[in-house]
Amino acid sequence: MSLVGAATRPPRRRPGRLGIRNGRFALAYLSPALLIFLVFTIGPAFFVLYISVFDWNLLNTSMSHFVGAGNYRKLAGSSDFWKSIEESAYFVGATVAGSTIFGLGIALLLSSRGLVRRIVRLAVLTPYFTPLVATSIVWVWIFNPQFGLLDSLLRLLHISTVGWLQSTTWAMPALIVYTLWHDLGFTVIIFLAGLATVSPELREAARVDGARYWHEVRDVVLPQLTQTTLFVIVITTIGSLQAFTQIYTMTQGGPLSATTTTGYLLYEESFVFYHTGFGAAIAVVLFLVIALFTLLQLRLTRRPA
Amino acid sequence: MHRHRALVLPGLVVAAAVVTLAAYGSTTKRDSTVTITFMEAMSSGKQKPALDLLTSRFERANPGITVNLIAEPNYGVLQQKEQASIAAGAPPTIAQAYENWAAGYADAQAIIPLDGYVHGKSGITAAEQSAFWKGVWKDLYLPDGKIWMWPFNKSDYVVYYNADMLQKAGLAMPKTWVQYATVAKQLTKNGNWAESMDTGTLSAPANGTYVYLSIVRAFGGTWVANGKPTLDTTAGIKALGYLADLKKAGALQIGTNYPGQTALGAGRSAFDLSTVAGYPYVLGAVGGKFSMKVAPMPSGRNGQGNSLQGTNIVIFSKSSTAERAAAWEYMKFLSEPRQTAYWAEATGYLPVTRAALPIMKGYIATHPYQQIAAQSLQTAGGSPPYAWWTTAVGQVAQAMQAVLDNGGDPAHALATAQQKALAAANGG
Numbered sequence: 001m002s003l004v005g006a007a008t009r010p011p012r013r014r015p016g017r018l019g020i021r022n023g024r025f026a027l028a029y030l031s032p033a034l035l036i037f038l039v040f041t042i043g044p045a046f047f048v049l050y051i052s053v054f055d056w057n058l059l060n061t062s063m064s065h066f067v068g069a070g071n072y073r074k075l076a077g078s079s080d081f082w083k084s085i086e087e088s089a090y091f092v093g094a095t096v097a098g099s100t101i102f103g104l105g106i107a108l109l110l111s112s113r114g115l116v117r118r119i120v121r122l123a124v125l126t127p128y129f130t131p132l133v134a135t136s137i138v139w140v141w142i143f144n145p146q147f148g149l150l151d152s153l154l155r156l157l158h159i160s161t162v163g164w165l166q167s168t169t170w171a172m173p174a175l176i177v178y179t180l181w182h183d184l185g186f187t188v189i190i191f192l193a194g195l196a197t198v199s200p201e202l203r204e205a206a207r208v209d210g211a212r213y214w215h216e217v218r219d220v221v222l223p224q225l226t227q228t229t230l231f232v233i234v235i236t237t238i239g240s241l242q243a244f245t246q247i248y249t250m251t252q253g254g255p256l257s258a259t260t261t262t263g264y265l266l267y268e269e270s271f272v273f274y275h276t277g278f279g280a281a282i283a284v285v286l287f288l289v290i291a292l293f294t295l296l297q298l299r300l301t302r303r304p305a
Numbered sequence: 306m307h308r309h310r311a312l313v314l315p316g317l318v319v320a321a322a323v324v325t326l327a328a329y330g331s332t333t334k335r336d337s338t339v340t341i342t343f344m345e346a347m348s349s350g351k352q353k354p355a356l357d358l359l360t361s362r363f364e365r366a367n368p369g370i371t372v373n374l375i376a377e378p379n380y381g382v383l384q385q386k387e388q389a390s391i392a393a394g395a396p397p398t399i400a401q402a403y404e405n406w407a408a409g410y411a412d413a414q415a416i417i418p419l420d421g422y423v424h425g426k427s428g429i430t431a432a433e434q435s436a437f438w439k440g441v442w443k444d445l446y447l448p449d450g451k452i453w454m455w456p457f458n459k460s461d462y463v464v465y466y467n468a469d470m471l472q473k474a475g476l477a478m479p480k481t482w483v484q485y486a487t488v489a490k491q492l493t494k495n496g497n498w499a500e501s502m503d504t505g506t507l508s509a510p511a512n513g514t515y516v517y518l519s520i521v522r523a524f525g526g527t528w529v530a531n532g533k534p535t536l537d538t539t540a541g542i543k544a545l546g547y548l549a550d551l552k553k554a555g556a557l558q559i560g561t562n563y564p565g566q567t568a569l570g571a572g573r574s575a576f577d578l579s580t581v582a583g584y585p586y587v588l589g590a591v592g593g594k595f596s597m598k599v600a601p602m603p604s605g606r607n608g609q610g611n612s613l614q615g616t617n618i619v620i621f622s623k624s625s626t627a628e629r630a631a632a633w634e635y636m637k638f639l640s641e642p643r644q645t646a647y648w649a650e651a652t653g654y655l656p657v658t659r660a661a662l663p664i665m666k667g668y669i670a671t672h673p674y675q676q677i678a679a680q681s682l683q684t685a686g687g688s689p690p691y692a693w694w695t696t697a698v699g700q701v702a703q704a705m706q707a708v709l710d711n712g713g714d715p716a717h718a719l720a721t722a723q724q725k726a727l728a729a730a731n732g733g
Contacts, residue, residue, distance in 0.1 A: 059391045059413030137562075146501065146558055146568060166504075166559050166710040254506035255706040271385065272508045273696055273729075274409070 045287070052280035064277075071281035081282065083257060084265040087172065091261050092240040094176045095183070099236045100229065102180065103187030108217065110188070111195045121188070128185035136249035139178045140165065143250075168258040171251050175259055178246055183239070187232050194228030195221070227300070234297040241290055262286055339631040340371040341624075342397035344390070346383040347458065347652075348376035350585065355651035363638045370631040380616075391415045396621040399632045404444060407454050407619050409692035411447055416619040418451040422633040429637065436642075436660040438679070440613050444687035448532060453690075454617030455636040456657040458648070460582040461611045461685040462519055463678050464603070465565075468596040470497070470575045478600045482523060482547065485603045489556040492575045499556040500576045501564035502548075504709055505702035512565065514702045515612040516578045519602060520544040522610030522686055529689040534697045534726035536704070537719040545708050545715035552709050559709055566590045569597070578602070580614045581678035584653045599674030601681060613685040615654060655679045697726035 143164035253260035270279030489499030505511030526540025551557035565577035570590025700722035707713035
């Protein structure tokens with residue numbers, strides 16, 4: 001076994017002088033970017049970890065005191081935190097499912113050539129390039145209970161209206177609808193790229209064998225899109241866990257914390273109520289969850305198709 | 306190469322000389338002048354040019370003092386910048402601050418008490434002190450009994466109303482909350498309603514939150530007693546029930562993004578309960594479509610119960626003695642009758658002292674609402690000066706959402722709010 005392994009494994013080569021010199025050059029060229037990354041990303045990340053074990057006084061750090069795992073224990077017993085986990089699961093579940101299903105569906109509809117489809121493709125993609133704050137405000141007005149487009153349409157149809165962003169039942173679906181509208185273009189593009197790699201011969205063979213469109217999609221296209229679909233799921237999960245701007249602009253976590261996701265709770269505790277140590281503990285937990293998904297993504301993208 | 310080397314030495318000598326001269330120049334300047342920095346959020350509309358003008362007038366009158374204004378786009382950013390600058394150990398000399406911000410800064414020893422300046426050699430006289438509106442003066446203290454803030458841009462609530470709508474219905478502007486409810490319900494017909502309100506959220510209380518708190522005071526309730534929140538008083542429950550009743554009758558609608566202004570401007574609602582500083586914006590929303598008038602807030606058994614709005618100025622403890630003295634001169638200057646009158650006329654904020662009213666006679670003749678609102682400053686209540694009030698007022702907004710948006714019970718919603726506010730007050 002070991003002999004076979006030795007025979008197939010390429011021989012290990014010690015780096016020559018040129019290789020070492022190239023490595024040093026590479027490091028020298030990378031060092032400005034690395035330094036910036038270290039100072040503005042890695043350093044603060046470790047500092048957040050440090051703060052999370054203190055009852056941190058932001059205004060006078062000498063008044064901070066070490067609490068060990070105190071903030072984490074408080075987090076575990078905090079009903080606000082667990083509610084935010086529920087809201088995050090609701091938001092992430094709906095946006096990931098919506099992005100994947102609608103993204104794939106729209107990509108399938110738009111995958112063939114034609115001017116109209118190209119225009120529709122552009123229309124679907126455009127919201128993704130619009131600023132979140134500006135379009136969130138537009139949607140706040142669409143959802144306005146007295147003067148909004150949506151409720152005006154409902155009134156025209158003699159359907160009872162809803163205070164979309166004021167209702168604990170409807171605020172989260174309203175946020176999800178906005179997020180899907182904004183982000184769907186990205187997943188459509190990913191799926192379109194994935195569809196471009198699907199073997200046309202296999203599809204044609206299926207058609208020759210009498211497969212209907214749905215069977216062709218189910219039995220030929222979808223299996224070849226597994227990697228793409230997994231990538232979309234992981235990347236939209238990470239994006240949804242980090243969602244903040246639309247929540248801040250449209251609902252500010254309300255009503256009654258119905259849209260307070262863990263990411264928004266982190267902001268609220270750290271920058272509204274200035275419970276900095278507690279906020280840092282939330283940040284660490286959120287970081288671990290996102291890191292887990294990132295590792296998953298890395299593993300999936302490295303796996304051969 | 307040698308030629309280049311020959312140029313390096315003289316170059317270094319010249320550069321060193323320039324640096325030395327520059328340093329000498331700045332030292333000389335520092336010896337004769339004091340530069341103070343003022344972090345503020347008066348950066349929009351007519352506020353910026355008005356503050357710029359007052360500052361340049363001050364600098365002309367005080368040649369030894371330079372004031373650098375650090376303008377921030379809004380109060381949210383202002384607070385974050387202040388907090389960040391304190392955390393970084395480089396705060397400005399002075400800054401605008403709400404009462405609860407000041408309480409947090411004082412707890413962290415980031416600001417200094419002002420009693421020594423107010424009652425000192427360059428302080429104010431007893432007559433000047435008594436001319437400040439009572440509500441404004443009371444608002445300068447923290448619970449330790451010391452003056453920590455100095456008044457700047459103050460406002461309170463008034464009622465903007467569609468005078469044509471009321472006249473058409475044969476109704477007069479209500480003077481009490483009882484009358485207001487009756488009139489509001491009578492005006493709710495043909496797709497119109499009385500008032501739109503933003504309840505605010507836990508992290509961002511809004512106008513509606515403070516209107517409710519005003520009604521609580523008018524009904525004889527309190528927000529705080531003995532250093533602890535009192536959100537679930539009988540008056541509080543009654544006030545929330547009062548709004549719930551209006552909502553049930555369709556007279557009160559809930560919205561976001563200044564819904565009162567939008568609905569009044571669109572001619573759909575009769576009233577907008579908002580701060581006097583919003584006058585130019587309400588006027589813009591109405592756009593001359595109907596006759597818009599301004600009235601004082603209705604009263605309850607405990608009077609008007611208005612909520613004081615706007616900020617004060619604080620001096621940060623990192624500043625030097627000379628900077629503090631210069632800052633005090635500037636703050637005092639801004640609050641003097643002539644300057645506060647100019648500020649009020651230019652921006653719509655209120656003069657902080659009664660002594661400004663004679664100067665504003667001509668202006669008040671054309672803008673009578675200014676006097677109405679200014680007089681309310683006598684009794685208006687400022688935000689309680691406790692750092693935990695941020696949580697408490699957020700909980701009030703939550704209780705309003707529970708009742709007005711989601712049909713909750715006022716007593717239960719306020720009991721929950723009180724429990725959480727109390728936990729925050731107890732350091733939880």
